[in-house]
Amino acid sequence: xxxxxxxxxxxxxxxxxxxxxxxxxxxxxxxxxxxxxxxxxxxxxxxxxxxxxxxx
Numbered sequence: 001x002x003x004x005x006x007x008x009x010x011x012x013x014x015x016x017x018x019x020x021x022x023x024x025x026x027x028x029x030x031x032x033x034x035x036x037x038x039x040x041x042x043x044x045x046x047x048x049x050x051x052x053x054x055x056x
Contacts, residue, residue, distance in 0.1 A: 005037065
């Protein structure tokens with residue numbers, strides 16, 4: 001894999017539907033390049049990684 005770009009949420013959450021948006025910036029709030037990105041969602045023992053294509 002590549003390197004970590006940004007952590008969007010790193011807190012305990014209550015149960016229920018959640019939604020979050022990424023503004024295509026890194027941890028220093030600098031814009032990232034268009035391309036293929038991997039994202040990971042983790043909840044308890046559940047962990048899933050998917051691909052996303054960022055177009056600019």
